[in-house]
Amino acid sequence: xxxxxxxxxxxxxxxxxxxxxxxxxPALFGVLALTFILMRxxxxxxxxFFVSSPTAGExxxxxxxxxxGLDHPLPMQFLYYLRDLATGDLGxxxxxxxxxxxxxxxxxxxxxxxxLAGLLLAVAVAVPAGVLAALRPGSVFDHGVRVLCSAGVxxxxxxxxxxxxxxxxxxxxxxxxxTGRLDIFAFPPETVTGFLLIDCLLAxxxxxxxxxxxxxILPACTMALFTIAPLARITRGSMLAVLTSDFVRTAEAVxxxxxxxxxxxxxxxxLIPVVTISGTIFSTMLGANVLVEKVFSWPGxxxxxxxxxxxxxxxxVQGFVLLMATIFVFVNLAVDLLYAVIDPRVSLx
Amino acid sequence: MTEFNRRQVLMAAAAATAAxxxxxxxxxxxxxETLRFVHGSVWTALTAGDLTGSRASLxxxxxxxxxxxxxxxxxAPGGGWExxxxxxxxxxxxxxxxxxxxxTLTFKLDPAAKWHDGTPVTAQDVKWSLDRAVxxxxxxxxxxxxxSITSPDQIAIVDETTVTVTLxxxxxxxxxxxxxxxxxxxxxxxxxxxxTEADPWAIEWLRTNTAxxxxxxxxxxxxxxxxxxxxxxxxxxxxxxxxxxxxxVQSVPEASTRATLLQKGDADLCLDFSPTDLExxxxxxxxxxxxxxxxxxxxxLIFNTQMAPFDDPKLRKxxxxxxxxxxxxxxxxxxxxxxxxxxxxxxxxxxxxxPQPMPYAVDIEAAKAMVEEAGHAGLTVPLYYTVxxxxxxxxxxxxxxxxxxxxxxxxxxxxxxxxxYAEIVTAKxxxxxxxxxxxxxxxxxxxxxxxxNGDSRWNFSSWANPEVGEILPKARYExxxxxxxxxxxxxxxxxxEETPMVMLWKPTTKAAMAEGIAGYTMxxxxxxxxxxxxxx
Numbered sequence: 001x002x003x004x005x006x007x008x009x010x011x012x013x014x015x016x017x018x019x020x021x022x023x024x025x026p027a028l029f030g031v032l033a034l035t036f037i038l039m040r041x042x043x044x045x046x047x048x049f050f051v052s053s054p055t056a057g058e059x060x061x062x063x064x065x066x067x068x069g070l071d072h073p074l075p076m077q078f079l080y081y082l083r084d085l086a087t088g089d090l091g092x093x094x095x096x097x098x099x100x101x102x103x104x105x106x107x108x109x110x111x112x113x114x115x116l117a118g119l120l121l122a123v124a125v126a127v128p129a130g131v132l133a134a135l136r137p138g139s140v141f142d143h144g145v146r147v148l149c150s151a152g153v154x155x156x157x158x159x160x161x162x163x164x165x166x167x168x169x170x171x172x173x174x175x176x177x178x179t180g181r182l183d184i185f186a187f188p189p190e191t192v193t194g195f196l197l198i199d200c201l202l203a204x205x206x207x208x209x210x211x212x213x214x215x216x217i218l219p220a221c222t223m224a225l226f227t228i229a230p231l232a233r234i235t236r237g238s239m240l241a242v243l244t245s246d247f248v249r250t251a252e253a254v255x256x257x258x259x260x261x262x263x264x265x266x267x268x269x270x271l272i273p274v275v276t277i278s279g280t281i282f283s284t285m286l287g288a289n290v291l292v293e294k295v296f297s298w299p300g301x302x303x304x305x306x307x308x309x310x311x312x313x314x315x316x317v318q319g320f321v322l323l324m325a326t327i328f329v330f331v332n333l334a335v336d337l338l339y340a341v342i343d344p345r346v347s348l349x
Numbered sequence: 350m351t352e353f354n355r356r357q358v359l360m361a362a363a364a365a366t367a368a369x370x371x372x373x374x375x376x377x378x379x380x381x382e383t384l385r386f387v388h389g390s391v392w393t394a395l396t397a398g399d400l401t402g403s404r405a406s407l408x409x410x411x412x413x414x415x416x417x418x419x420x421x422x423x424x425a426p427g428g429g430w431e432x433x434x435x436x437x438x439x440x441x442x443x444x445x446x447x448x449x450x451x452x453t454l455t456f457k458l459d460p461a462a463k464w465h466d467g468t469p470v471t472a473q474d475v476k477w478s479l480d481r482a483v484x485x486x487x488x489x490x491x492x493x494x495x496x497s498i499t500s501p502d503q504i505a506i507v508d509e510t511t512v513t514v515t516l517x518x519x520x521x522x523x524x525x526x527x528x529x530x531x532x533x534x535x536x537x538x539x540x541x542x543x544x545t546e547a548d549p550w551a552i553e554w555l556r557t558n559t560a561x562x563x564x565x566x567x568x569x570x571x572x573x574x575x576x577x578x579x580x581x582x583x584x585x586x587x588x589x590x591x592x593x594x595x596x597x598v599q600s601v602p603e604a605s606t607r608a609t610l611l612q613k614g615d616a617d618l619c620l621d622f623s624p625t626d627l628e629x630x631x632x633x634x635x636x637x638x639x640x641x642x643x644x645x646x647x648x649x650l651i652f653n654t655q656m657a658p659f660d661d662p663k664l665r666k667x668x669x670x671x672x673x674x675x676x677x678x679x680x681x682x683x684x685x686x687x688x689x690x691x692x693x694x695x696x697x698x699x700x701x702x703x704p705q706p707m708p709y710a711v712d713i714e715a716a717k718a719m720v721e722e723a724g725h726a727g728l729t730v731p732l733y734y735t736v737x738x739x740x741x742x743x744x745x746x747x748x749x750x751x752x753x754x755x756x757x758x759x760x761x762x763x764x765x766x767x768x769x770y771a772e773i774v775t776a777k778x779x780x781x782x783x784x785x786x787x788x789x790x791x792x793x794x795x796x797x798x799x800x801x802n803g804d805s806r807w808n809f810s811s812w813a814n815p816e817v818g819e820i821l822p823k824a825r826y827e828x829x830x831x832x833x834x835x836x837x838x839x840x841x842x843x844x845x846e847e848t849p850m851v852m853l854w855k856p857t858t859k860a861a862m863a864e865g866i867a868g869y870t871m872x873x874x875x876x877x878x879x880x881x882x883x884x885x
Contacts, residue, residue, distance in 0.1 A: 044768030048775040048806065050401060061775075063486050064400055096573055097393050097401045097556055106572060162605060170609050177615040178606055184385070184576060184597050297601045299575055312768035 017333065024329040028322070032085075035321040036078055036314075044312035046070070050094050068094065068314070081318070090322070091315030095308050100319035104301060108323070109194025110181060111293070111300035115286045117216055118223030119278065126228045127274065130235025131267060134243060145232055153229035161222040161295035168218060175218050176211070178296045183211045219296040223289055227281050234277050238270040245269075271342055279335035287324045382594040382884065384866075386877055387601040387616040391574035395567060396555035397530045398487030403574070407488075407530050408876020409598060412579065414533035414561040415441040415587045417456050417475065418524065422870050422881070429639040429860065430870040430881070434791050437524055440587045441470065441534050441562060451519025451828050454527075458510040462586045464536040464562050472506040477537035479504045479514070485550035492531040495795070496522035518826045521833075525790055530874060536560035564591050564880040575600035579879070592868070592883030611636050611861055618862045618869075620877060624683065624740050630861045637864050640857040641871040642687045645796055646787035647704040648741065649689075650749060651850040653780045655811040658725055665848040667719035669709045671756045672851060673748055681745035682854045689852035701837025703793040707845050707852050717756040729759040734783040735770040742783045745853070749783075775806045784809055785856055789873050793837040794824040801849060810849035817843055 047064040065071050069080060069091075084091060090100035133142040155163075168175040181196055182188055189196070189203040197216070200209035242248060243266055251261045290302040301320060308316035394402025397410040421436030439445055443459035462470040480501040482489035493499070497520035505513050516523050526532060535555070543554035551560075559567050564587060565579035579596040601607045601616075608626035610616035612633045622630060631638045650672070652659035659665055674690040692698065692706035720726055732749065734742040743764070750760040760781075765773065773779050786807070788796040799807045802817055817840060824836040844850075858875050865885025872878055 043772060044766065045772035045775060046768060048771040049768040060400060060486075060488070060491065067401070094401050095393070095403070096391070097399070098572060103573065158603075165606065165609060170613055177610055177613065179387075179599060179601055179610065179615075180575070184578070184599060294602045295606060297575075297599075297603070297606065299571075299573060303602065304573075310767060 017337075020333055020336070021329070028325050028329070031325040032318070032322060033078070035318050036081060039312075039314045039317055040074060040077075042312070046094065046312040046314065049311055064094075067092075090319040093308060093316040094313045095311050095316065100315045103304060103316065104319055104323055106194070107299055107301045107304050110298060111286055111289070111302060113181075113195045113197065114216065114219055114223065114292070114298060114300060115282060115289065117220035118285065118289075119227060119282055121220055121224035122227040122231055122281075123278065125224065126231035127235050127271075129228075130232040130274075131239055131262070131270075133232070134236045134239035135262070137240060142236075145236070149229035149232050152225045155225065156291070157222055157226050157289065158291040158295050160225050161219065161292055164218050164222055165295070176214050178215075178218065180297045180299060181212055181215055182208065183215075186211050215296075219292050219298055222292050222295075223285060227285065230277055230281065231274065235270065235274050238273045239266065242266045242270045268342060272339060275335055275338050275342065279331045283324070283328045283331045286327060287320070383597060384593040384595070384618060384879060384882060384884070385597045385599065385616050386618045386879070387599050387607045387610055388619065388877075389600070389602055389604060389607065389621050391600045392570075392577050392598055393574040394556045395559050395570070396535070396561075397533050398482070398485075398489040399552060399556050400486065400488060402556070405876065406574075408872070408874040408878070409577075410533065411530040411563075411872075411874070411876070412565045412596070412879050413559050413563045413567060414530075414535070415563045416528055416530070416532050416534060417442045418445060418528045419588075420525075420528050420873065425641045425871060427639050427641040427857070429641055430868065431641055431644070432870065432872045434525065434644070434873070437528055440528075441475075445524075447524065452516050454514040454516070454524060455507075456512045456514075458512070459586055460510060462562060463584055464539070464560070465566050465582060466536065466539060467584075468536070468538065470534070470536075470562055472509055472512050474537045475512045475534060476501075476504050476506050477541070478533065478535045479512075481535065481550045482532055485552060487531075487550075487552065489531040492529065493526055495798070496520050496524075496526035498523055498526065519828050520826060521792065521828075522790060522795060522825070525792070529789065534562060536562070563587065565596060568595070588880060591880045593879060596879045608861075611863075614863065617866060618860070618877060618882070620858070620860050620875070622859070622861055627683070627859065635864045636861055638859060638861045639869055640685055640859050642855050642857050643787050643871075643875065644791035645704070645789070646785070646856045647689060648682070648745075648783070648785040648853045648856055649850040650853065651782040651784055651809045652848070653777060653782075653809075653811055654847075654849050655777070655813070656780055658728055658730065659780055661723055661725070662847050663719055663723045664725050664728075665851075667716040667723070667725075667756065668753065668758070669848050669851045670712050670716040670719070671752050672709070672711070672853075673752050674709070674711070674853065677745050677748050678854050680748065681741045682856065685859075686857045687855035689854050697838050697842045699838075701793050701834045701841060703796050703837065703841050703844070704852055704855060705841065709851065713755055720756050720758065726757040727759075728757070729761065730780050731761045731763045732781045732783060733763045733765055733770065733773060733779040735767050736764055737767050738783075738785055739764055741785060741856075745783055771806075774809065777806075777811050782809055787856075787875075791873075793840060794821055794833075797821060797840050797844075798825070801844060812847070812849035814843055814847060 133145040189199040196212040293300040293303040305320035390405035394406040419440040421433040425431035442456040539560040540551040544551040568580040569578040577598040604623040692708040827833040868881040870881045
């Protein structure tokens, strides 16, 4: 009987997840169509951008237009695009001359690794800081956290990135040169997950693991500096609200140890908005940390999309937006699942 | 892309070696003889001419491929070397000759010349490479056509080691074009084995693979072209063996990061640092900056001569009389390069070289009177330039705006994103542009053909002067130097009289490198040539 109800719950959960994913499809299609139209409405002719040889004329322009599929009317272009998409073909990037899908698959792990590292770092600093600030509102520590938050959020990431490079690479010489994920003289490990830290571990190559970790630290810190602020503020605010609520007062009144009250009862309830905001920050940073990627020569998807956008290279931009929208759907789903873990009252259905 | 290509084999081999040996030790040893070149672009096409390749790919590919011939080089004013357009030397070939009537070019191959895979370079390979250049859909086609090489019929194999190119007329640019990166020599046996029915000239395969004979081989390349490692070809016959055993070509998108790498000694050569980093780099220990004026470069204020209001030559002339040339040169070009405005000649210039200083006479009052007389007082006109060149043109545009306000013309500054700007220039809808460009070959008739004649996008001013149109075809095939000079002098004076563009300055190419590096050469392509560099 118990087993049956257990599998029933699992089935319901799977149904819930499947339903959520299905309901995201219309939104994805909307994003797809909108990006497609926007790219073509925006001024800028990709063909004349790419054909830049001084002797090139109409003939070369026509070849490039044909190769980019621009010689068809707009609705036909969209239909062709959908047809290719159905077969998993995201088109070919003119900027790199390779299939967009290959480019994205290769660059996504770089962005994911950086964003995850940055976010983990930020959470590790922001949540304890937010909690401590909430426990002693108005104290020196609280003000200190506020100053840190204001500084972090008001420094643009490329400024803090350049600053960190200047101090730790140029001045102190502690950090390696900011030229991407791996030392150019190091041999990359065999690609399994695309995450260098994991792939190096799988290959048992500690030297390369250390090399990639040391290169990850500065950009991850740059991102963390920027994301600590919203996380710490949300944690503090939410913690303050929870600490003054009835059930915490009751718990304290019945004489539960302070530690148990704060960690088990208060923090667990206060974390829900933090998880929500973390999900949003993660999705946003994944695509929007272009400046960090640029400053540290990080081969991520954000830089890829921006370069393509500057060149009016349609296919990579469309592929990127589609990828980001899909990731957003999955991150939101993950956030909802996490709610269920944190708060038993929440269920997917 | 299921094919198992050379790069994958090399990567696998490299990984295997890494597992077997001590990679860190090997790296430390090779750093001494390794040149690390950082740039803001990516190297996406290994073989020159690919229509989708990045611009940076073209000069980079010249380090891997040979041409039949190459330009000579001479010492340059800034401390380095510059190419000498008038001297053409053998590269892949052993010797060449031009027939007396200028119609036949004969190339004698070097029997010792080998492709990277060790097979000898044959006359068939040369013919196939040139056939490909004039037939395949690449950038080479139009470039070689500008030197009257248009058909495979013109290229003939005489014997095992001799190839001739026959010209319909004695074109001055036929041979110089063959020395350019767009005429690479390709291992035809290797390339043909990767050709497909849809792609008979193996354009796809040659994008990420090489079939070359040049001074460097591609050891490793990341798929996005951000990191490419070159190894010296010890069997190279095209010239003296390069000084560096390995070259790392690495993409570092942020200009200030490139400058920091140079200062720190982690990068050895950079050609595209930002103007704001120039002073810092010049002052830095262990770094030197070499500035070389570009022989055929120019920065100019350009008018659309086919569109009101600048279809009126009087208005163009008036503007040329009202610009603060010295202030523009000092602020926009930082006083570097060459002035193109303080010429002292009247009527016709002393030489036919172009771009050369033009004798614009500044007189604000007269200019104002001319504008009023021609009925253009109170005119409002947009001035376009691209974001990519904003470093130079932001100050120039502001100064022009201020100066033209004094003669009753209101300038609206339109700084435009690159792709959008390219579209405007191609459609020729902008009345006024600030532009900086260069002709690959410093030959005056070539310059006029590209920038001041015809209907390509590069004729920014859309200038269509019948006399220029008449002189150009004659000049192109004129074998007599004196007669050629007479024609080009006339061309320059026409460009002055009608003012389709106001010449401002001749930009410099700036190269920052480690102090000890010798042999830096500025080529026609202004890209890096690792073959001439030597470590300290």
